[in-house]
Amino acid sequence: MTEITLRSWLLAEIPGSRLQARCQWAFINWLAFKRNPVALIGLLIILGLVAVAALAPWITTSNGLELHLSERLQPPSSEHWFGTDELGRDIYDRIIWGSRITLYIVALVSIIVVPIGLVIGIVAGYMGGWVDTCLMRLTDIFLAFPRLILAMALVATLGRGLENAVLAIALTTWSPFARIARAEALTIRNSEFILAARVQGVSTIGILFRHVTPLCMSSVTVRLTLDMAGIILTAAGLGFLGLGAQPPTPEWGAMISLGRQYLIDQWWVPTVPGIAILVVSLGFNLLGDGLRDVFDPKSGS
């Protein structure tokens, strides 16, 4: 009786089902991705971020919100690994809880930006004509918006808060995705497999959804991971301006903002959240580069 291991199932010559075929495809791409050590570092960082966010209740001693004014501005020690901030809160704990907020920002922006960008892009690219023109001008309008001004406008209308900051970021970030999706759709539009689908009688929606979209996903994913660093930095910037997360939420950007006056003497207060942002941005960048090398090898080495 032959033992069927996961590995042999993934490497089998003849896939027996669609699921197996898809898993095999993912596995082969994973093997290609794995060959790039720098990309693996990126992946580890992001996985680390997720792990830290998930395990927050177990790896922190407090929720990072309680004030201990007697312990203000303590340097890093065995008791407070990253020291304390101006209100005596343990910075290590705040960083850990802040990771959840970072992930929240990342997820929320992705969920808004990718569907909007994809839909607008592929419809514009595939339909062409005046539909294309209108949608692209719409895209241009949003591309031209300065993020901070829009954030301030939204804050003025809707009030301060992390969600509004995220909305502002999302509204100014979807445009490049629409362009990427449109570029792919334009290339694919006249391919013979699309013509074949039309001859089969597949509806336009069917073609857009089942034929065009899957081919845009890799460029969009790569672009998203590469943009993620910028999104996090923007959220941090908005937090820095007081337009994003409101105190006492331990959002990393807000931590830098409130801590910057202590940079000279109590360097750990703004620096540690700064390093956290740096590491996560770097992680996304490396991951994005690695994904791009796997999906679009021509553009790399």
Added chain:
Amino acid sequence: MIDIRGLNAVFGHGKHAFHAVRDVSLTVDRGQSVGLVGESGSGKTTVLRALAGLLDRVARVDGEMIVAGETLLQHRSREFRRRVQMVFQDPFGSLHPRHTVDTILSEPARVHRLDRIEQRVVNALEEVGLDASFRFRYPHQISGGQRQRVSVARALITDPEIILLDEPTSALDVSVQAEVLNLLMRLRHEHGLTYVLVSHNLSVIAHMCETLSVMQNGSIVETMNVQQLRDHNPTMPYTKQLMTASLGYDRAAIDAFEEFG
């Protein structure tokens, strides 16, 4: 079965207008295999695409086309799409790179809401000489000849009556071409299919078709029975030249080549 009268197709506007098909008329009887042969730019592929309704947003199409009694208008009906299928030239390009063979073959069945989809897929694969192990492979995992077989299988799923073939073997190796041509011939006899075959290769057309029309610069230069071709007896000088050229390199004959239009 197919009746085309005065077909015209123009790409682009004004100064850049390109009159790809000029006043083409063609008749195909049920069960017949008709060839359209010509060099690049002759308009032969455009005629096929006009018939398939693929010129929708790219060209202005005029003229009458009647297929199985139905006069073709701007949009093709669902019944037309079931009856009339197409096989394309590029074996790689005509299959979606991210779809498995199974997905590719089930799609037409789903679109037309046919029953017993899985059975149809397995049958179609069998008919084209591919066994069930091909079902869940991706196009890049199979050879050019096998991909073209999948294209043919896809065309058979809806039980069509007419198959339009656009240079189906031009991108294949000679030995693979022979297999695919044999397959196409067998299927035609078994299912009583009607073929319209476009090719630049006179030998392929001579092998596969009963009648052929020679196209040049958008118009039909000559329509003839394949026997005329086999007897090396074309009427028009353009056809004669095309035929001489298909036979191979003949230094003396080349000097006599004319530039046609």
Added chain:
Amino acid sequence: MVQTLETPLLSVEDLHVTYDTPTGLVRAVSGVSFELGREKLGIVGESGSGKSQTGRAILGLTAAGGEVRARRMEFEGTDLLTADQPTMRRVRGAGISMIMQDPKYSLNPVMTVGAQIEEAFLIHSKSSKRVAHERTLEMLRAVKIREPQRVYKAYPHEVSGGMGQRIMIAMMMIPEPNIIIADEPTSALDVTVQLQVLAVLDDMIAERRMGLIFISHDLNLIASFCDRILIMYGGKIMEQCTADNLHQAQHPYTRGLLNCLPRLDGGQSELSVLKRDPAWLETTGMAE
């Protein structure tokens, strides 16, 4: 043209081209040997037969990752295997030149036709620009281009496929090489244009007493154009014969290829299908 008994221009003995890929060793060419005199030699094979790889190996143009080995690979006394870069640069163009399939990809799109041909000339000859200009116009006329002045100033995308290939021929012939390797030079062209381009090539080769290696998948074309033919399969030569004797070919692969071609005057019966025998890949397979 019958092969004379002078020393061959090119001698290749036991050529191997191997690629090391993640999925294992790929033997693109395994043990190919032949000689080229002042004649038209055709190498015919299907895709993956190694015919293009053979041509590229001769010129040292094998892609990165490929290893070229041979017992001997000599061009007019120069050992192509051990030649250093400067020597190979001299050989390429002035000794052996290559014409490829699609002029769209082998002509520089941002330079005029005339500029490119002049450049090809000046690389191998220390002359003035005026001489280069004259020679370029001469070559354009030699490839039967009717308005050389106009074409001189044109860009590659402004000329037709057939003219593009003739321009390629002009460019490759101007340094006066002794051998031309043509890799599917006419496959992208219409059949009448193909033959016209080949006629130009034929005349020039005869006039300059050059050797030609013509690589193609089109057995019919090679049989009617070339003097001698090598049939390749799976990286090996299956058979060598003169073009006239092709129809008496012995090797089952060659016979198989000949028989599976649809013919203009053939019937509509089933085409015979090539049955690949794995034994062909085992032996050297050469039949004289």
